Amino acid sequence: MSKQLDASAQGVYLITVTPFTDSGALDLASTDRMVDFCLEKGVTGLTVLGIMGEATKLTMEESRTYVKQVLARVNGKIPVVVGASAPGFAPMKELTDSVMDLGASGVMVAPPSTLRTDDQIVSYFQMVGETLGPQVPWCLQDHPVSTGVQMTANVILRILKNSPTCVMLKHEDWPGLAKLTAYRAASDKGEVKRFSILCGNGGGLFLPEELTRGADGAMTGFAYPEMMVDVVAAHARGDRERAHDLFDAYLPLAKYEQQAGVGLAVRKFLFQERGVIASDFVRKPGPKLSAQDVADIRFLVKRQEKRLRELG
Template structure:
């Protein structure tokens, strides 16, 4: 079994949250989604994230969804839960709930209220006090948090956080940052942690792997793309990794459009049979007929290119 610790690697897929056409939480479809992901070789699941519409769930729904995912996974891969919150009472409560249900660890991003390096580091000192012995992932996603964490402050956090086992790197541009953090651990200046990358459905995944990333933690309606790219890179077939990535890139790019990205992903997952409905809770985008036509064309072209690659 894969473990959520500094040796974690592969693909920790950021999942959507399935709803019925009426907007209710769909636990039966949750089972279908988990099976879909595991059948495609993911090594972990990350739930209650931004693309999982976590902010649109009630506290009881978040617990019910976590319980269903953990139960369906059955210990086959780690399940990581997003618990980011400006307040530590809420973070601590949700962490206790999900860990009690059987989650493997949690993920925390800084709130938009911290700005200086000292403020950021001080915030994560309080995260350590709140989480205690729970293994956790540091999420660096300036696009959503508006918080810029330099390599120096990330290294500072890692040095003071014995239970931080992973960095979710999704700064953009961020290849130089990734290289600097990995080089610091290679020199023994800081403990080695797993680095999984996000960056818009893995839009820079091959380059990030070459810079020292251990895999991906992001979402895409074709999780097997990330699984196969990471596997090819790990066995030293870098050109194959790039060829596979290139085949999926147009659709991955389309799925990352601001505003409609979630609608595109849920539409595709519905088309692939992973979820019963493409419904997203308000506020939510809707696809136009032209959007659907674009998607259908991109899927056809992707299938053609994959067939050529064998």
């Protein structure tokens, strides 16, 4: 049983990929290797069934099988958050109850693309809290690029005031530094409870700046999770220069992995190259890498390795 999610959460919650075999079936052996790899690299938590986890391409049964495998392998060592966004409240509740029974630490919910006004957004998340129930801590995902829903800082603060079980914000708006400053100012003044803020902007493309603005860490994916772990650790001990130097070494590859449409294929290819997963298969609709893409990636990896050696 993993520790329940709470407002003190910090560090790096890695968004996992979902490993498949070359024929597109769930690959549970690679899932175990991936969990071991993440633990070895020092992540603080895992987030499964996110957008980059191809959640919408899994059946309900596959989703449960995958979550069960991850939780069994994690074996309570670190918290596991499960993406529970759904078109309706009944499937959201069904998946949530199922994964919480299996030992998940909490769930993450994003707004559906149908929401238009501030009041609609606030009302929707009031219903999310009621649907999940008083025992389920949850994370609010603010990712307008994927949802099409714009939530201002004020709207998010209203949601947090209304929802005692919302303990974390996955902050993915871009640009979002001013929003981060507003959240921390509001909680510092006691206008809203202190809540955990983990950043997910493009594989952590603004991570050092977001940490400086008061983020508690990262919740995103990247084929080199040790980058986020080391950057967050350097920042926590007050070595801002080291945090930026490390970040800069990985930035070209992180940027390449953030290309719209092809990013997941890049991440899975790199995980396969690193021996973490057996296949880089992406379910349809999904991108395939060209020979030129692979050449680009290998060139960037070599440069990254050279820079890391120089930094020691």
